[in-house]
Amino acid sequence: MTETQALIENRPPSVATILVERVEATPDAEAYRYPVPSPSGSRPDAWASLSWREAADRIFAIAAGLIDLGVHPEERVALAASTRVEWILADLGVLCSGAATTTVYPSTNAEETAFILSDSESRVLIAEDAAQLAKVREHRADLPGLVHVVVIDAADAVPAEGDPEGFVLSLAELERRGTALLKDDPDAVRDRIKALRADQLATLIYTSGTTGRPKGVRLLHDSWAYMARSIQVTGLVRSDDVQYLWLPLAHVFGKVLTVSHISTGHVTAVDGRVDRIVENLAVVRPTYMAAVPRIFEKVYNGVAAKARESGGAKYKIFHWAADISREYAKASQDNFRRTGSRSVPFGLAAKHKVADALVYTKIREAFGGRLRACVSGASALAPDIGYFFSGAGVHILEGYGLTETSAASFVNPGESYRTGTVGKPLPGTEVRIADDGEVLLRGPGVMAGYHGQPEKTAEVLESDGWFHTGDIGELSPDGFLRITDRKKDLIKTSGGKYVAPAEVEGQFKAVCPFVSNILVHGADRNFCTALIALDEPTLMVWAAEHGLAGKSYAEVAAAKETEELIEGYVKRLNEGLQRWQTIKKFRLLPRDLDVEHGELTPSLKLKRPVVERQYKDLIEEMYAGAREA
Template sequence: MTTSQTRLDPITDLKAGAPFDPPVRSTGHMLRNRVASTPHRRAYSFPVADRSGDDTWKTLTWGEVGAQASEVAAGLITLDVQPEDRVAIACTTRYEWALADYGIVYAAAATVTVYPTTLADDVVFIIDDSDSRVVFVEDADQLAKLSGLRSEIPKVHTVVLLDNQVPVDADPSWVITMNELRRRGRERLETHPGEIDARIDATDLDDLATLIYTSGTTGRPKGVLLPHRVLVFEVLTMDGTLHRTSPDEHITIDDKQFLWLPLSHVMGKLLLMTPVHIGFETAIDGRVERIVENLPIVRPTFMGSAPRIFEKAYNGIVTMMAEEPGPFGIREKLFHWASRVGTKVFEADYGTSGTTVSRWERAQARIADRLVFTRIRERFGDRIRYFISGSAALNSDVSRWFGAAGMTILEAYGMTESGGGSCLGTPGTYRTGVIGRPLDGMELRIADDGEILFRGAGVMDGYHNNPAATAEALDDDGWMHTGDIGELDHDGYVRITDRKKELFKTSNGKYVAPALMEARFKGLCPVASNLVVIGDGRPYVSALVALEEDTVMAWAEREGVAGDYTAVTADPRTRDLVQGYIDELNLSLNRWEQVKRFQILPRDLTVEDAELTPSLKLRRKPVAAHFAEQVEANYA
């Protein structure tokens, strides 16, 4: 590898079922190649608070990131971290998370991810079950959570504080700072200069790279064993598939990613490794409340996200237009006209309905773009080529609107167990309402009962310490059972219809698939945060509706609905508003699927109350338990 190269070559000939034998043997090997190839190119930018508390954005080159990762790796070696030893990270999305992870892979250890919002009992389980010996924590709050559990995690001998702010009551025999770890690492590098390279060279594809505990919608988290093979495969196949299907629109070294997703999620992990392979810059800041503010500052060309962020952005724009309609409501009317003509043309070009549009309608769409969508793109930084959506179903109407606005959302599908990415809608194969085709090298088939099965180098080795769950997920022929129900059309496109375990049957014997109904409703109703469809064993389908506080309060102010959030959600006018969108949803459903009754919840669902996973997936059992009174009111 010469330093004059600007990127690592994509692999565009991965064949399903063929042996996987890539030129890089580990994620550490991949990072070392990147640092050697483009040491002076920008790798990361991230916010740093100045004296006044305002953000300034600091940048680092790949050479600087590589040097810092080597210090962290050598520091871990001074803590007696051996190859494949587990090192946990409990931190929000920030540069220090990425640095800790890169240091772990350089040391040939394995990263264990812990969401900072994880409840204490699950933190104990994850750290103890994974045999983690060192834990990186973000700040004093995360340290306090861990300190309170110290007697229950006896294998942990060192905690490293990433923000370097040590509380006065911290035990110095147990807690060190990231600065101290790196200082020890620099000393180690001076006395053992070839040690990091030796560890990288000794690491191979089947060695453990990361242990990710699925947040799960039910039961204890399961530790997914992902060797380097899975992560290397995922990065190479996504890059290669984009090159093959979209030769003029693939991601290049000159792109820029905005990364806010939780890095404890497998999608976040992949978005850490993809720039290592391709070499583009990543702007990283996990403060969700700053996403909208950051976009015009960062000016990314692409961004990965969960569907909820796109739904909130769309609903926010709709609300803004309603709040500032202009004289005679001209701005709002213009916005809705542009949305109609734009989505019609986009659906004709990229949809599955087979509709056509006239030259006049295309001309209208071009006018709409100049008058409306150009300004909207400026709010997103004016450089977005596409977004990538994953982790849950994306509402098709929201997808079409973003496409009409010139910011196509590519849907990705996968699980932690399949490395995060198994199917991807690429610019060259894009269709609305589907999740694209299987990535190159990944085999897919639909079982007799409709379940989607995968096989290939991107599939996990199994669940840690859980042979029964492993046997249930992986059959004797190597097929991974996803638990998702789907369809494969004659062109090879995959459509998810629901989760196998979430399908329910009413007392009338009719099956209902709730997830797609819930996603559709959130795209229809601008004030909705979540819809929970209920009806298992019941005579009809009902729902619980949680409202987005900022959006519904803005609506309430415009409509003269007085009171706080609780009062607004209980107001009959709010119910009438939601009823209208429930009626609209029902028009698209079979009779037995239609929502007959609903209750508006007095608060939104939260991660802290275990009603949502950290990646914002719905946990149905806790919701049903916490709002049992509202559920029963639907059937009173």
């Protein structure tokens, strides 16, 4: 057995055990970095740190506080808060108490929050603030099993008339209760940790389904321990890394980053405020960061927009440099695959050096200047955008996984990454491609099932452990996986041709710097159409330069000049597509798609049925009286 195999196969039963090991190994090393906003908001945030010992003290206090509240092993404690250090401390406190965390997005409305709390039978809710507490109060009668709400920012969260005694308490109060318990019983938390079994429930994550009620995915302690160790042995993250973590922690992608961090022992800077990403990158200067494709698309569009603002010459230089970066990335990756060397032809290397001085260095500085690698997941990254960043020295390693597989099943292997693929399976994960092209997975990361829904579980999880992902993919001879589309999203036109909408959408995002979101439609139709939402900052800069200054986004999107602009990019897209894939008609939406309107998931994936229902009239308008094939 190799050292790698031994580390995975001999893994502890729980991440709680890995945490104890981490604290014993590096007690005084920096674990977490987090912002402390200035009282007036007039100055930049200061950043504070917690060592592993300091973090563990708070985690154990939270765990002991939950024990003091009467929480028993495998009972559910819900967590509704944005990405912040307290989220991580609370989640680990729940694990160390032996209970299981139910994650709730803070943006979830009151009705769905109540459903999740009820369906999971959560006894305690750790809520961010008074707004989250208010959601519970709105549906208090539907939640008889919820006995306590612990509020992180407790200034405005006070007991109300009719609240049972002790129903609302602050996180600080919970920690004080835990500290008092540990004085009387110093081993209370360690005893809970020692009693943890690998097959105990650790986390319930509710999928943000596009139709119907969300399903609770049951993930066991063993799944997270496996993820922590398997990511560690890939070498993807190193002990000297500084990770910038902003992804929603209620999402499985964010959650897996917190457990791999403990196993590896690097520094994690935590701040979920999306509007602070650019500012934070300059301060944190991360060496490692995970993101969703939309972030890279926005950076790419922003860089292109700045070049356009600077005038014709600089815009031409940007396009030249973008072409060189893609050519360089493809050549270096191809050569590495064949020979193990990233060398490229001399002429291309010379052009790349010039482009680096003119363009690429500024892009790397925008990410803080020290970025060794980014991981992209949750949805597909357009290959041309991936190649652009690769050639510019921002290495985006695509990965793949689902909530039902504890997030990470595949990831690109460091230096040998291949843009356009999601890499190879993590050690210990098996993969096979079904006859219809569906990707099937088996391994310790696969869920135990859907909470209280054995019929739904049986639809996707076979008795021998194979999980049906619902994604269509292809495996290369040496094990690299390429996801082509969701099985349910494949379009079959009335002419019998299949179209993978995500593939066409990704190509358009690489061609058009103005696009924010695009939905390709064409199922049972005789041609494909598209609904297109534009990136507002980029669009409005262009509008000011083309006689549309002072108009609203909706007015600019409806302007004839804008339609002509986007039509040019649609024509460029169509030049590279098969006839049956081409976009014959499109409509520009009056606003961007967003999470608030239910059109995107919290990880910014498109909810196709929602968007198609919302804009049904526009879709029908494009097909009205049409006969072309």
